[in-house]
Amino acid sequence: MNKPVLHGLAIIAALTLGPTALATEPDGNVIIRYGWPEKSDTNPNPPGLRLTLTAVVPLTAARLTATHPAGFDLNFHSPPSAAAVWPREGLELGAIAAGQTVVVDLDVVKPAKGSGVVGFVLEATAGDHVVREGVGVPVGVPGPEPVERDGVVEYPAGREVPAP
Numbered sequence: 001m002n003k004p005v006l007h008g009l010a011i012i013a014a015l016t017l018g019p020t021a022l023a024t025e026p027d028g029n030v031i032i033r034y035g036w037p038e039k040s041d042t043n044p045n046p047p048g049l050r051l052t053l054t055a056v057v058p059l060t061a062a063r064l065t066a067t068h069p070a071g072f073d074l075n076f077h078s079p080p081s082a083a084a085v086w087p088r089e090g091l092e093l094g095a096i097a098a099g100q101t102v103v104v105d106l107d108v109v110k111p112a113k114g115s116g117v118v119g120f121v122l123e124a125t126a127g128d129h130v131v132r133e134g135v136g137v138p139v140g141v142p143g144p145e146p147v148e149r150d151g152v153v154e155y156p157a158g159r160e161v162p163a164p
Helices: 003-022
Strands: 030-035 049-055 059-067 073-076 091-096 101-109 114-126 129-141 147-149 152-154
Touching (some): 030 114, 049 059, 049 091, 049 129, 091 101
Antiparallel strands (some): 049 101, 059 091, 114 129, 147 152
């Protein structure tokens, strides 16, 4: 074989196998979705955040944990008299059958200013291997506060570090 052919084969192999070796994807054992339900006639008191977890494979010993920025709190959505705070150790879900969906309705207590990402991680066991799937949910109002001048709302440039 001559050198140009070998060189061409090496390039094709690198383009084909390189991205596959470097890709990192979720295992796909759990589908995690989130949404911000809106108020309606049929839902006059919606939760602030709805987290939906659907098991693709049977899971055991499932636990959902959350991390959030300082100044934010998570409460389970319930009547005000029965509001329950998210437990530090997480929410024990136990066994989840394949195809089963678990819905967690929460209220996010946000500070007047600022934003962040609330991270949710589901840890469980599927057969003989550990499952760890997560999602980050943006909360709060990002960026600098707008300023109203002469009836026009302006958003000042918000750079903490000057551009190079």
